[in-house]
Amino acid sequence: MIQKVEANTMKEYWTSFASLLGVLAFCQSLLQVIFPPELRFACLKFFNRIFHLFSSYCYFDITEIDGVNTNELYNAVQLYLSSFVSINGSRLSLTRALNSSAITFGLSNNDCIVDSFNGVTVLWEHVVTQRQAQTFSWRPLPEEKRGFTLRIKKRDKSLILDSYLDYIMERANEIRRKNQDRLLYTNSRGGSLDSRGYPWESVPFKHPSTFDTLAMDPVKKQKIMDDLRDFANGQSFYQRTGRAWKRGYLLYGPPGTGKSSMIAAMANYLSYDIYDLELTEVHNNSELRKLLMKTSSKSIIVIEDIDCSINLTNRKKNNNNPGARNYYDPEMRRGSGSVSGEDGGNSITLSGLLNFTDGLWSCCGSERIFVFTTNHIERLDPALLRSGRMDMHIYMSYCSYPALKILLKNYLGYEESDLDDNVLKELAEVVDSAEMTPADISEVLIKNRRYKQKAVSKLLEALKTRAERNVKSGSLREKNSDDVEDEEQEKRALESPKEGSEFEEPCKNEEEDEEKMK
Numbered sequence: 281m282i283q284k285v286e287a288n289t290m291k292e293y294w295t296s297f298a299s300l301l302g303v304l305a306f307c308q309s310l311l312q313v314i315f316p317p318e319l320r321f322a323c324l325k326f327f328n329r330i331f332h333l334f335s336s337y338c339y340f341d342i343t344e345i346d347g348v349n350t351n352e353l354y355n356a357v358q359l360y361l362s363s364f365v366s367i368n369g370s371r372l373s374l375t376r377a378l379n380s381s382a383i384t385f386g387l388s389n390n391d392c393i394v395d396s397f398n399g400v401t402v403l404w405e406h407v408v409t410q411r412q413a414q415t416f417s418w419r420p421l422p423e424e425k426r427g428f429t430l431r432i433k434k435r436d437k438s439l440i441l442d443s444y445l446d447y448i449m450e451r452a453n454e455i456r457r458k459n460q461d462r463l464l465y466t467n468s469r470g471g472s473l474d475s476r477g478y479p480w481e482s483v484p485f486k487h488p489s490t491f492d493t494l495a496m497d498p499v500k501k502q503k504i505m506d507d508l509r510d511f512a513n514g515q516s517f518y519q520r521t522g523r524a525w526k527r528g529y530l531l532y533g534p535p536g537t538g539k540s541s542m543i544a545a546m547a548n549y550l551s552y553d554i555y556d557l558e559l560t561e562v563h564n565n566s567e568l569r570k571l572l573m574k575t576s577s578k579s580i581i582v583i584e585d586i587d588c589s590i591n592l593t594n595r596k597k598n599n600n601n602p603g604a605r606n607y608y609d610p611e612m613r614r615g616s617g618s619v620s621g622e623d624g625g626n627s628i629t630l631s632g633l634l635n636f637t638d639g640l641w642s643c644c645g646s647e648r649i650f651v652f653t654t655n656h657i658e659r660l661d662p663a664l665l666r667s668g669r670m671d672m673h674i675y676m677s678y679c680s681y682p683a684l685k686i687l688l689k690n691y692l693g694y695e696e697s698d699l700d701d702n703v704l705k706e707l708a709e710v711v712d713s714a715e716m717t718p719a720d721i722s723e724v725l726i727k728n729r730r731y732k733q734k735a736v737s738k739l740l741e742a743l744k745t746r747a748e749r750n751v752k753s754g755s756l757r758e759k760n761s762d763d764v765e766d767e768e769q770e771k772r773a774l775e776s777p778k779e780g781s782e783f784e785e786p787c788k789n790e791e792e793d794e795e796k797m798k
């Protein structure tokens with residue numbers, strides 16, 4: 281809880297200021313005549329001590345520059361306080377940090393602000409004074425000396441000081457991260473390192489996809505958002521249960537159903553950076569491990585189209601051979617059961633990839649999310665799908681009626697109530713059997729977005745044509761409910777490579793995931 285301290289009116293200030301100046305000038309000349317400077321200094325010190333002895337407050341100075349180094353705590357306090365100061369304050373200082381698109385507000389000179397923490401009220405004052413003329417220095421200091429003074433009641437000091445300062449540092453880091461542009465990293469440079477020995481290249485990440493714009497079943501969407509939020513807030517849970525603080529999501533479904541959009545929405549929702557790992561550029565397991573070691577926490581590590589990136593079907597050939605090696609085979613784990621030669625010199629093994637996601641190395645750092653995407657879940661090795669590896673399997677389906685309503689709102693600004701009941705009914709009847717992806721539907725809406733009515737009728741036309749074609753060709757699947765589709769897809773995925781496979785553990789479903797999180 282914070283409140284701005286109101287200044288007196290200018291008139292009141294002027295009168296009191298003038299009289300104070302007069303008194304001060306008189307006292308100063310009197311003191312100069314009577315007392316030598318040493319005595320004056322000693323008196324001042326003495327009165328100061330007496331004052332502090334009887335005062336119920338203690339004061340802490342946090343200066344901007346500590347010796348010659350910048351004081352991290354000063355910056356943190358400034359950022360922390362800036363999150364409270366309202367934009368309509370009387371006078372505020374504005375700052376925009378490097379690589380940040382956000383402007384932060386700060387207290388201007390000698391302004392005060394009251395904060396409370398754990399029921400204890402404290403006062404912050406921003407103190408700015410002129411620095412004395414400098415002698416020569418290699419690193420010139422700013423002309424102004426800035427600092428914060430924290431005033432706490434003496435009796436509260438031991439109660440909150442440490443935890444309050446820790447809290448401020450934590451909040452400031454959070455604000456800094458939120459204000460900073462997201463970064464998208466890629467390893468497209470192959471195995472080569474930059475001048476700092478860094479294997480990733482980065483660009484600012486400004487993808488506009490959010491969970492609001494993502495067209496999918498709202499219940500399913502909420503489940504994913506809750507899961508992500510639980511993960512991000514789950515530090516103590518993961519510590520208590522002895523689990524590494526990471527989570528894996530497998531997004532699967534036809535092209536154009538929003539898998540990449542979902543990854544961008546996840547990153548925007550949690551304010552995480554994205555590491556887009558191009559597996560075809562990684563030559564061996566140790567390179568993969570190095571890449572992992574150079575990722576930061578609070579990030580999403582993405583492997584898109586996992587079925588195309590690496591030949592994971594290799595093991596199927598081994599399975600036909602009675603003496604085939606499996607994942608638990610030490611040679612396979614070391615990488616000698618690699619798929620090298622089949623991927624143009626790429627010798628990453630499945631075991632290397634599994635180690636990447638849940639081996640010991642995956643824990644160097646924390647709060648990391650792994651996302652794999654595929655259009656063909658049935659091509660993935662069950663080892664990738666089994667329990668505990670990819671915690672949540674998310675089927676991105678063809679456009680359903682609830683998803684269609686989101687697209688109509690995004691592209692045409694239409695709410696359900698803006699559309700004619702008959703049109704809505706027709707859309708609802710035909711959308712499932714049309715099996716159009718959200719990308720296809722977006723395309724129709726974008727083309728006609730200037731004429732909203734026309735856009736809806738064109739969409740209806742397109743949906744009907746597709747539905748008729750599907751019925752004629754007999755390609756329509758019998759069941760269309762998302763949940764049933766999820767189950768079917770996963771069952772198919774687990775069954776097809778299973779013949780003779782040594783990985784027969786069942787695939788988890790979302791309900792099991794939820795149980796686990798609880």
Ligand SMILES: Nc1ncnc2c1ncn2[C@@H]1O[C@H](COP(=O)(O)OP(=O)(O)OP(=O)(O)O)[C@@H](O)[C@H]1O
Binds near residue numbers: 494540541722
């Ligand atoms: N569920 C969705 N919600 C909103 N927009 C979507 C959705 N799915 C697709 N789109 C639109 O279609 C475009 C392509 O979607 P996206 O790249 O996310 O699909 P994808 O599933 O990753 O496809 P692929 O399997 O080919 O990589 C996006 O730019 C987005 O505008």
Ligand SMILES: [Mg+2]
Binds near residue numbers: 539541584653
């Ligand atoms: Mg994609």
